[in-house]
Amino acid sequence: MDNKNDNKDYVIRLDKARKSRGKNDYKKYLIAGGAGVLLVAGVITAGAFAKRNGGGAAAAALATASEAVNQATANNDEAVKASEEAIKQAEEMKKVVASYKNLGIVKASGYLNIRKTPGTDGDVIGKLQSDGACDILEKTEDGWYKITSGGIEGYINSEYVLTGEEAVKKAESLVKLRAVIKADSMNIRKEASKSSDPVGQALADERYEVLDQTEGWIKISTGYLSSDYVTLEYSLNEARKLDLKAMVFNYYKNIGISDVDNYLNVREEPNEKGKVIAKMPSKAAGEILETTADGWYKIQSGSITGYVKSDYILTGQAAKDEAMQVAQLMAIVNTDMLNARSEPSTDSKIWTQISNNERYPVLKQVDGWVEIELEEDSSAYVATDFVDVRYALPQAIKFSPLEEKANAQSSLRTQIVNYALQFLGNPYVWGGTSLTKGADCSGFTMSVYSKFGIGLPHYSGSQAGKGTAVKSSEMKPGDLLFYANSKGTINHVAMYIGNGQIVHAASRRSGIKISTWNYRSPVKIRNMVGD
Numbered sequence: 001m002d003n004k005n006d007n008k009d010y011v012i013r014l015d016k017a018r019k020s021r022g023k024n025d026y027k028k029y030l031i032a033g034g035a036g037v038l039l040v041a042g043v044i045t046a047g048a049f050a051k052r053n054g055g056g057a058a059a060a061a062l063a064t065a066s067e068a069v070n071q072a073t074a075n076n077d078e079a080v081k082a083s084e085e086a087i088k089q090a091e092e093m094k095k096v097v098a099s100y101k102n103l104g105i106v107k108a109s110g111y112l113n114i115r116k117t118p119g120t121d122g123d124v125i126g127k128l129q130s131d132g133a134c135d136i137l138e139k140t141e142d143g144w145y146k147i148t149s150g151g152i153e154g155y156i157n158s159e160y161v162l163t164g165e166e167a168v169k170k171a172e173s174l175v176k177l178r179a180v181i182k183a184d185s186m187n188i189r190k191e192a193s194k195s196s197d198p199v200g201q202a203l204a205d206e207r208y209e210v211l212d213q214t215e216g217w218i219k220i221s222t223g224y225l226s227s228d229y230v231t232l233e234y235s236l237n238e239a240r241k242l243d244l245k246a247m248v249f250n251y252y253k254n255i256g257i258s259d260v261d262n263y264l265n266v267r268e269e270p271n272e273k274g275k276v277i278a279k280m281p282s283k284a285a286g287e288i289l290e291t292t293a294d295g296w297y298k299i300q301s302g303s304i305t306g307y308v309k310s311d312y313i314l315t316g317q318a319a320k321d322e323a324m325q326v327a328q329l330m331a332i333v334n335t336d337m338l339n340a341r342s343e344p345s346t347d348s349k350i351w352t353q354i355s356n357n358e359r360y361p362v363l364k365q366v367d368g369w370v371e372i373e374l375e376e377d378s379s380a381y382v383a384t385d386f387v388d389v390r391y392a393l394p395q396a397i398k399f400s401p402l403e404e405k406a407n408a409q410s411s412l413r414t415q416i417v418n419y420a421l422q423f424l425g426n427p428y429v430w431g432g433t434s435l436t437k438g439a440d441c442s443g444f445t446m447s448v449y450s451k452f453g454i455g456l457p458h459y460s461g462s463q464a465g466k467g468t469a470v471k472s473s474e475m476k477p478g479d480l481l482f483y484a485n486s487k488g489t490i491n492h493v494a495m496y497i498g499n500g501q502i503v504h505a506a507s508r509r510s511g512i513k514i515s516t517w518n519y520r521s522p523v524k525i526r527n528m529v530g531d
Contacts, residue, residue, distance in 0.1 A: 089234070092234045093172065093175040093234055096171075096175045096234055096235055096236060097168060097171045097172060097175065097236075100133065100134075100135050100171075101135055102135055102136040102137075102163070103133060103134075103135070103136075103163070103167045103168060103171060104133070104134045104135070104136045104145060104147060104156075104161045104162065104163055104167055105131060105132070105133055105161065105162040105163075105167045105170045105171055105174070105236075106128045106129065106130055106131060106132045106133075106134075106156075106160060106161060106162075107130070107131075107160055107161065107162050108130055108160040108367055108368050109130060109368045109383065109384075109385060110129075110130060110368045110369075110383055110384030110385040110386075111127040111128060111129045111130065111132075111368075111384050112127065112128045112129075112130075112132075112156050112157065112160050112161075112367055112368075113126075113127055113156070113157075113365055113366075113367055114126035114127060114128060114147070114149075114152055114154040114155065114156055114239055114242075115154055115155045115156070116154055116155070117155060118140045118142065118144035118146070118155040119142075119144070119155075120366065122154075122155060124242050124365050125152060125154050125241070125242055126149075126150070126152040126154060126239045126240060126241050126242050127239065127240055127242060127384075127389070128149060128156065128238070128239045129237060129240075131170075131174050131237060132149065132236070132237045132238055132239060133149065133171060133174070133236035133237065133238055134147040134148065134149035134156070134161075134238070134239065135147060135148050135149065136161075136163065137153075139158065140155070143157065143158050143159065144156065144157060144158060145157075145158045145161060149238045149239035150205055150206070150207075150238035150239035150240060150241070151205050151239075151241075152239045152241060157367055160367060171236060174236055174237070175234055175235065175236060176209045176210070176234070176235070176237075177209070177210045177232060177233070177234055178207040178208060178209055178210060178232070178233065178234070178235045178237070179207070179208045179209075179210055179218045179220065179225055179227075179230040179231070179232055180205065180206075180207050180230060180231050180232075180233060180235070181202045181203060181204055181205060181206045181207075181208075181225075181229065181230055182204070182229055182230060182231055183204065183229040184203070184204050184250060185201055185202065185203050185204070185250035185251070186201070186202050186225065186226065186229045187200075187201060187202075187226075188200040188201065188202055188220070188222055188223040188224070188225060189223050189224045189225075189226075190223055190224070191223075191224060192214050192216075192217035192219070192224045193224075194226070196224070197303070199222060199223045200222055200223065200388075201250060201251050202225060203240070203241065203247070203250060205238075206240050207235055207237050207238060208220040208221070208225065209221065209237075210232060213227075216228070218230060218232075242389070242390070247390070247391060248285070248323055248327050248391050248392065248393055249320065249323070251285075252285065252286075252287050253287065254287060254288045254289075254315075255285055255286075255287065255288070255315075255319045255320065255323065256285070256286050256287070256288045256297060256299055256308075256313040256314065256315050256319055257283055257284070257285055257313065257314040257318075257319040257322045257323060257326075257393075258280040258281070258282060258283060258284045258285075258286075258308070258312060258313060258314075259312050259313060259314045259322075260280075260282055260312050260425075261282055261425055262281075262282060262423075262424045262425025262426065263279040263280065263281055263282070263424045263425055264279065264280040264284075264308055264309075264312050264313075265278075265279060265308070266278035266279065266280060266299070266301070266304055266306040266307065266308055266396055267306055267307045267308070268306060268307070269307060270292045270294065270296035270298070270307040271294075271296075274307060275400070276399070276400060276401055277304065277306050277398070277399070277400060278301075278304040278306060278396040278397060278398050278399050279396065279397050279399045279424070279514070280301055280308065280394075280395075280396045280397075281394045281396075281397065281424075281425065281513065282394075282425050283322060283323075283325075283326040283393070283394060284301060284393065284394040284395055284396060285301065285319075285323060285393035285394065285395065286299040286300055286301030286308075286395070286396065287299065287300045287301070288313070288315065289305070291310065292307070295309060295310050295311065296308065296309060296310060297309075297310045297313055299313070299396075301395045301396035302395035302396050302397075303398070304395075304396040304397075304398060306396075323393055326393060326394070327391045327392065327393055328361055328362075328391065328392065328509075329361070329362040329389065329390070329391055330359045330360065330361060330362060330389070330390065330391070330392040331359070331360045331361075331362050331370045331372045331382065331387040331388070331389050332357070332358075332359050332387060332388045332389075332390070332392065333354055333355065333356050333357060333358050333359075333360075333382075333386065333387055334356070334357075334386060334387060334388055335356060335386040336355075336356050337353045337354070337355060337356070338353060338354050338355075338356075338382055338383075338386050338387070339353055339382070339383075340352045340353065340354055340372075340374075340380035340381065340382055340520065341380060341381045341382070342380065342381070342486035343381060344366050344368070344369035344371070344381040345369075345381075346383075348381070349486065351380070351484075351485070351486040351488075352374075352380065352483070352484075352520040352521045353518075353520065353521045354374075354380075354382070354519060354520045355516055355518050355519055355520075358515070358516065358519050359392060360372035360373060360374065361373040361509055362389060363379055365389065368383060368384055369381045369382070369383060369384060370382055370384055370387060370389055372387075373507060373509065374483075374492075374519075374520055375441065375483075375491075375492050375504075375506050375507050376428060376430065376440070376441075376506070376507040376508060377491075378485060378491060378492065380486075380520075397501075397514050398499075399499070399501065399514060400499060401418060401421070402414040402417050402418060402477055402497070402498055412452065412478075412529060412531075413476060413477045413478040413529060413531075414477065415452070416448065416449070416451075416452055416477075416478045416495075416529070417477045417478055417495070417497045417498065417503075419448060419451060419452075420444075420448045420495055420497070420503050421497065421503060422435075423435045423436065423444075423512050424503065424512055424513065424514065425511055425512060425513075426438065426439075426511055426512045427508075427511050427512075428440060428505045428506065428507055428508050428510065428511050428512070429443075431443070433446060433447050433458065434447070435447050435448070439505050439512075440505055441460055441492050441493050441494065441504055441505045441506070442456075442457075442458055442459055442460045442462075442463055442493050443458055443505070444504065444505040444512060445463065445480055445493050445494075445495055446458050446463070448495065449528060454528055454529070456528070460482060460490050460491060460492055460493040461489065461490045461491075463480060463482070463493055463526075464480075464482045464490050464493070464524050464526060466526060466528060467480070467526035467527045467528040467529075467530075468526065468527045468530075469524070469525070469526065469527075470525040470526060470527050471525070472517075472518075472522070472525060475496050475517075475525050476496070476498075476527070476529075477496055477497055477498040478495065478496065478528070478529050479495070479496045479525055479526065479527050479528070479529075480493055480494070480495055480496070480525070480526050480528055481493070481494050481495075481496060481502060481517060481522040481524070481525050482522060482523055482524040482525070482526070483520055483521070483522050483523060484523045488523075490523065490524070492504070494515070494517075496517060496525075497514070500516055500517055501514055501515065501516060501517060502514070502515055502516070502517045502519075
């Protein structure tokens with residue numbers, strides 16, 4: 001970038017640094033001279049000691065003077081080295097900023113969408129995080145910049161971009177030592193160990209600020225990267241590709257897809273008697289870790305590792321073909337509790353909260369916000385700061401079936417829940433009451449309870465008036481949880497199944513599924529069993 005004032009300022013700073021180094025050299029000579037005086041004084045003192053106390057005291061005095069000289073010299077060398085490193089770092093940072101012909105710096109909250117064509121209807125092909133850098137290629141007449149960043153060329157809304165001297169000034173504070181990914185994809189791990197659990201994926205050319213370095217590992221904000229697959233360089237942050245469907249394969253070396261209509265049991269051991277520890281929804285993906293001799297796969301899906309029958313898993317090209325059909329653009333929550341709003345603005349009302357690691361289908365992306373589907377005909381906006389938006393496949397859900405209890409009421413609750421779970425994966429149909437052909441949320445709970453002689457109306461708002469109130473800390477399997485829309489009107493119902501989970505008829509996309517009970521905040525919990 002050709003900026004005379006900026007270059008002049010930089011030359012002045014560099015000259016000051018060099019003068020500082022010169023001063024350090026002068027100090028070095030001064031200290032060395034002083035050290036020589038100390039050493040001579042030490043010799044004289046040693047001679048005096050020798051006359052009075054003998055040679056041992058003289059040697060001790062001489063050693064003390066010599067040590068003082070060594071320490072003074074070492075301290076000065078460190079100061080000189082630090083000064084030289086500071087100058088080198090300043091020069092490298094300047095080169096980074098100067099490498100952009102027409103620098104732009106993003107000032108949006110969260111990230112800014114990069115679109116294939118100029119306009120809010122253009123396909124989103126990448127994202128530029130806040131403070132990310134780009135080269136501006138041209139400006140359109142309707143307020144869009146054509147840019148290139150991180151190997152992506154597309155369009156961004158010019159309203160959210162700093163340019164000119166303002167961008168250069170901002171960029172100077174944003175140049176950091178970053179790890180640049182050189183592999184097609186690599187795991188981000190929880191700890192600095194290859195055996196540590198992966199907490200995410202990094203893709204080729206992405207940049208991550210280096211927080212610390214240990215032997216063979218780079219610490220970043222979300223975990224650790226193996227230093228074998230990155231290069232370290234001073235740089236600005238740049239764009240990241242929106243994970244296109246094909247990029248889901250970067251998360252798997254040996255992908256397997258569940259080939260079932262509803263759910264596939266994941267067991268603790270490779271046999272039919274093994275304890276069920278999770279369920280893989282229809283078309284869920286996992287990494288096949290090994291194959292047993294008797295027809296089982298050891299598989300890792302999400303945070304779950306266990307065994308599934310190989311008869312019900314697609315592999316190879318068949319798995320890849322299926323994955324391309326079912327991959328969805330999802331918003332994956334990466335904070336403990338996230339505010340959901342009725343409109344894409346911080347001025348909009350917070351009407352519910354959603355929980356960490358939940359995945360929601362993306363309905364729309366606007367700059368700084370994502371519209372997500374909660375249930376059928378129910379959506380909300382969340383800030384992009386707190387979600388990862390990418391194409392993803394379903395994963396295994398932690399789950400253990402309830403065991404029959406001796407107590408009659410506990411046994412009834414267990415029967416209700418286990419009966420409801422038989423219909424996982426069956427379709428959502430608005431107004432439906434069929435557990436096999438399709439039901440909506442209240443039709444599902446009504447039909448399940450009807451099996452056990454408990455009558456409920458076919459409307460979530462009416463069901464919320466039945467039974468007795470329950471606190472979340474006291475709810476039991478079989479209790480019903482009710483959720484409201486942005487106006488406070490109850491519009492959804494689900495059944496608690498224990499272990500912090502619910503079963504519900506969610507939407508046409510999802511059908512009857514398992515979720516965490518606080519995937520969004522319930523407004524009522526009711527005991528329908530009567531115990």
